[in-house]
Each structure stands twice: as structure tokens, then as C-alpha cells.
Amino acid sequence: MTAKELDQLMTRNELRQVDVAWICGVGVRHARSWTLGEYEVPQYAQLILKAFDQGLITDKWLHRNISKASPKAAVK
Numbered sequence: 001m002t003a004k005e006l007d008q009l010m011t012r013n014e015l016r017q018v019d020v021a022w023i024c025g026v027g028v029r030h031a032r033s034w035t036l037g038e039y040e041v042p043q044y045a046q047l048i049l050k051a052f053d054q055g056l057i058t059d060k061w062l063h064r065n066i067s068k069a070s071p072k073a074a075v076k
Contacts, residue, residue: 001046002037003034006041012053013052017032020034020035023062024044024048025066
């Protein structure tokens with residue numbers, strides 16, 4: 001997944017870097033480095049984000065199954 005593909009996925013799903021970081025279980029610095037193209041998006045993160053993009057994982061599912069509360073991600 002390229003930085004451009006990640007940006008498109010984020011735009012489609014109205015996600016911010018902080019949301020991507022929360023969904024993938026990483027710090028915001030990691031998510032920022034992916035969006036800037038400084039580092040490649042790891043395989044596990046690509047799988048999670050693609051599943052989210054395809055509706056296989058929803059905001060509600062994430063909020064029920066991840067113990068840490070999202071910074072500001074709205075439950076759709």
C-alpha cells in the first residue's frame with residue numbers, strides 16, 4: 001500500500017492519522033510516517049485497513065473489541 005493509496009482510503013472513510021494509528025494499534029508517529037511515505041505500511045496494518053475499507057470491520061466492532069478508547073473516532 002502506497003502513501004497515496006492510504007490517503008485515498010483515509011479520505012473515503014473520513015479517517016485521520018490518529019484514527020489509523022488507533023485502528024492499527026500504533027502511535028500517531030507511525031501512522032504519520034506511512035501517510036508521508038517515509039515508511040511502508042506493514043502487512044498487518046494493510047490487512048486491517050483494507051478490511052475496514054471493505055466494511056468487514058466496523059467502527060462499532062472496533063469500539064467493542066479494543067479496550068483503549070479511541071481518541072475522538074466517532075462510532076458510525
